[in-house]
Amino acid sequence: MLTKTMRTGTGAPGGVPRGRHGWQRRIEELDPVRDHEEIHRITAGYEFPWDYQRSLEFALFRTYCVPTISELLQRTGEFEKRPQKRYDDTALLMAELVEHGYDSERGVESLRVVNRMHGKYDIDNDDMLYVLTTFIYEPIDWIDRFGWRRLTPNERLACFHFYRQVGVRMGIRNIPETFEDFYRFKAEYERTHFRYTDDNHRVGTYTLTLFCSWFPAALRPLVAMGVYALLDPMMLAAFGFPAAPRWLQNASRRALRIRARFVRLLPPRRESKAARDPRNRTYPGYPVGYRPRDLGADNDKQRGARRRAA
Template sequence: MLMKTKRADTGAPGGVPRGRHGWQRRIEELDPVRDHQEIHRITAGYEFPWDYQRSLEFALFRTYCVPTISELLQRTGEFEKRPQKRYDDTALLMAELVEHGYDSERGIESLRVVNRMHGKYDIDNDDMLYVLTTFIYEPIDWIDRFGWRRLTPNERLACFHFYRQVGIRMGIKNIPGSFEDFYRFKAEYERKHFRYTDDNHRVGTYTLKLFCSWFPAPLRPLVAQGVYALLDPMMLSAFGFPAAPIWLQNASRRALGARARFVRFLPPRRESKAARDRRNRSYPGYPVGYRPRDLGADNDNHRGARRRAA
């Protein structure tokens, strides 16, 4: 089972612990292999939901630095025509796995949708492996830099084991068996494959425009510069994006550091935020009234059907 006990009023695994480090103490009582689903749900849903959402936005962005991945996305036209829906589909399907577990009814349904979408295309196994690594190591790196505390060894290992099991259920082959080996694969893959192409630039630009669209129009040029400030030199080069001014890079990091210091003094979260992202525009009120099977490229008419039924 995903949870040992569950309070009906909060949904918190085992109830809400006392003190700002209460969830961390709960995590340290668990085994990162046996209990990896419970640990990862606490980390992503209770301790760092904002950081996980932001870091996974950049993790997906990072995968578009790979020419074979960006070429496929450009060929399908999905990120050009419906970038918000493609973003929402990916974010919500992965959030379902975190919130409910990959072997739960909603988790199995989510994986079925993911596998159906991927099954339409001939995708190289190493590309799939690489995308899987970004779901593990990009949030870890982000939280180490900008989180209100660093992740514990249990949390790091639980994240690895969680996504390794997700990858197995997606039919991805040759997934390394250790945290360190998978990280080495990621670093070597990026060294070999990150390079500029026009498709990278196009898909990166669509995604950048999507990020900017979440803010009022007068702020969008500054938002774009803020995104450039958080991209590393390898990503900037692969997209053909300009580097942000040094002062803005420093200001962005200071702002995220200030946020972390503020969050450090908040009480422990009582409700999981894993499957609730306010940037979701495609499925109003999700998850209320929706199932994972309603998501995905095969269901672009879902909302229209719901409106007609109403």
């Protein structure tokens, strides 16, 4: 059962624990099936908020290596015309589910927006399953490599059960029932579906340009090379991107590991950052003054009117 503070998203579940590994000890006291929402909120909002944000950026990037997915995104024109807005919509809607729970008022509202956006298109169920896998396994892989500690078995299973339940509420069919089976689906799907197409290249380029736009113009060529350095060979081939020099690959990974050693020295986080990103560009100040229903709306004036009426 979720604690009151977790359901409202106003504070740390059960209070802030003592010591750098206090949250980890709290997680070990919980059940990864029954308490998966609480565990995942602690992991993503308190222990690894920066890592989760970065890893999910690359998780979404990874889905654009699938021709049927990139073709749909290219056809809608969203990534060409409004890449920042689509990025912010996706990131904030998923963060709402983590922060408040998928069956909370804000969680139900967020899922309603997600389902409405997806309902406009005829999307293959296996494509939906694959996108769901990236939200589970990409952060796990990232944190194992670059996090200030490795994830515990409870955290891994909680992440699986959390997104499995999100998938059920999105109407995704045939979701595997075990962590291992879903991972096998992901690996086989990538093996059979990742291949180069022009749409992959276009959508990947729009996304890379978006990432670079967050930095001063003088740094953007280096940022692009840094992104190439963190993409695996399958992704580089599917996008038609060049491989970064070996020295830059090593330097990028070394920099992330140095950051992890620094973060390891910090005290436990006192407030969740799951749904609080000060760098969000589309919805300044979010979540203050916004509801999940404001996300993904096509008409900015209508969104503003709804916010004023709330």
